[in-house]
Amino acid sequence: MSNNSLAKEKIKILLLEGVHPSAVEELKMKGYSNIECISTSLAEEDLIKKIANVHFIGIRSRTQLTDYVLSHAKKLAAIGCFCIGTNQVEIKAAQKRGIPVFNAPFSNTRSVAELVLGETLLLLRGIPEKSAKAHRGEWHKSAAGSVEARGKTLGIIGYGHIGMQLGILAETLGMRVRFYDIETKLPLGNASQASSLKALLKEADVVSLHVPETLQTQNMMAAKEFAIMKDGVIFINASRGTVVDIDALADALKSKKVAGAAIDVFPVEPKGNDEEFISPLRAFDNVILTPHIGGSTKEAQSNIGLEVASKMAKYSDNGSTLSAVNFPEVSLPGHTGTSRLLHIHRNQPGVLTQINQAFAKHNINIAAQYLQTDDQIGYVVIDIEAQDSALALRELKQIDGTIRARILH
Numbered sequence: 484m485s486n487n488s489l490a491k492e493k494i495k496i497l498l499l500e501g502v503h504p505s506a507v508e509e510l511k512m513k514g515y516s517n518i519e520c521i522s523t524s525l526a527e528e529d530l531i532k533k534i535a536n537v538h539f540i541g542i543r544s545r546t547q548l549t550d551y552v553l554s555h556a557k558k559l560a561a562i563g564c565f566c567i568g569t570n571q572v573e574i575k576a577a578q579k580r581g582i583p584v585f586n587a588p589f590s591n592t593r594s595v596a597e598l599v600l601g602e603t604l605l606l607l608r609g610i611p612e613k614s615a616k617a618h619r620g621e622w623h624k625s626a627a628g629s630v631e632a633r634g635k636t637l638g639i640i641g642y643g644h645i646g647m648q649l650g651i652l653a654e655t656l657g658m659r660v661r662f663y664d665i666e667t668k669l670p671l672g673n674a675s676q677a678s679s680l681k682a683l684l685k686e687a688d689v690v691s692l693h694v695p696e697t698l699q700t701q702n703m704m705a706a707k708e709f710a711i712m713k714d715g716v717i718f719i720n721a722s723r724g725t726v727v728d729i730d731a732l733a734d735a736l737k738s739k740k741v742a743g744a745a746i747d748v749f750p751v752e753p754k755g756n757d758e759e760f761i762s763p764l765r766a767f768d769n770v771i772l773t774p775h776i777g778g779s780t781k782e783a784q785s786n787i788g789l790e791v792a793s794k795m796a797k798y799s800d801n802g803s804t805l806s807a808v809n810f811p812e813v814s815l816p817g818h819t820g821t822s823r824l825l826h827i828h829r830n831q832p833g834v835l836t837q838i839n840q841a842f843a844k845h846n847i848n849i850a851a852q853y854l855q856t857d858d859q860i861g862y863v864v865i866d867i868e869a870q871d872s873a874l875a876l877r878e879l880k881q882i883d884g885t886i887r888a889r890i891l892h
């Protein structure tokens with residue numbers, strides 16, 4: 484966004500990847516009309532051209548907002564990830580440019596948990612394989628290898644929002660729930676925390692992954708981990724594709740170590756519905772393959788649209804950064820009769836003192852001031868008399884450590 488206040492109709496918003504229309508409705512209701520919607524992600528060179536002119540961008544999981552792409556986003560004020568995962572954005576690169584990133588941390592939780600539970604039931608009965616055979620005209624009526632979920636152990640790796648929700652649903656079927664997490668977590672229902680990943684893998688009949696993509700979770704399921712699992716284990720991944728070594732999974736399926744799997748996310752995913760999906764897992768009838776649709780339900784998408792759009796509008800309207808993933812969180816009251824200025828700076832000693840001294844020098848009266856910092860940046864919001872705003876902005880831009888300063892309105 485330019486450094487000065489911009490009329491709402493001039494604020495350009497780009498929504499990619501078929502973000503739900505509820506987002507557009509919400510933005511329009513808040514007075515934003517300059518919205519472009521594109522149903523796919525964009526190739527890097529197209530993205531770079533588009534992003535150069537927008538103030539807000541909304542994406543889902545496919546658009547890669549790298550440091551390089553963001554270096555072309557000179558006007559960008561904020562990023563909305565219309566999903567849970569934010570690994571597709573170089574978060575630190577956005578932060579160092581003073582760009583907050585918002586997401587929807589809960590809106591598709593239930594959808595993922597329901598899908599995983601359904602897949603668990605189907606895989607425990609060998610349904611994908613039997614169904615594939617029936618499609619080819621083969622009649623495979625047999626109880627061999629088919630078991631009930633009741634009494635089986637579900638091992639959840641990553642006991643966050645989705646893992647917890649899944650655990651509760653699985654208990655209603657009579658499953659025993661164990662989980663592994665790097666944090667000590669309060670178990671819901673009768674679930675209990677395993678002392679180590681190895682301990683969990685040894686005892687689970689069904690292993691389901693619900694961790695974020697991080698350096699630590701990269702290939703966290705590889706040959707060594709499959710070897711520890713029970714023979715005939717069911718394996719589910721609806722977290723991120725980078726978490727599982729797919730070749731190791733293919734080997735474990737070939738050797739029947741893994742009796743069935745459901746995979747929703749892949750190390751490399753097609754950019755759009757017209758691109759071929761390539762994976763060694765296509766060879767297996769006992770693997771449910773889904774095109775990253777864990778969170779793709781009407782309910783989830785509609786809620787996500789509303790949630791993220793309202794966070795972007797709130798930031799644009801009054802500077803609130805509540806629940807931004809890379810920014811100091813400031814929840815702000817509205818301001819009437821004053822002008823609001825935002826100042827984003829590197830977190831170094833003395834910035835607030837410099838600001839207050841600069842304002843005092845010109846007798847600029849501060850009606851309200853809010854400051855939050857994290858380890859990297861500081862975020863100050865200042866309400867002043869409207870007539871002082873241009874001068875105040877000039878002063879803010881001179882402050883040592885400034886990343887961005889602008890007048891909201």
Ligand SMILES: NC(=O)C1=CN([C@@H]2O[C@H](COP(=O)(O)OP(=O)(O)OC[C@H]3O[C@@H](n4cnc5c(N)ncnc54)[C@H](O)[C@@H]3O)[C@@H](O)[C@H]2O)C=CC1
Nearest residue numbers: 567568641642643644645664665693694695721722777778
């Ligand atoms: N397939 C799909 O469409 C969807 C996929 N997702 C993916 O699912 C992931 C999980 O979502 P939520 O449960 O909402 O996230 P969350 O942040 O609530 O929970 C993640 C949990 O994983 C734990 N964790 C992190 N690193 C770990 C490690 N190395 N070992 C064990 N535990 C670890 C965390 O402590 C936390 O408890 C998201 O990050 C996203 O990538 C989310 C929604 C839809």
Ligand SMILES: O=C(O)CCC(=O)C(=O)O
Nearest residue numbers: 543544566567568778779
């Ligand atoms: O629905 C999407 O586009 C992505 C869902 C997802 O993986 C997430 O919310 O992290």
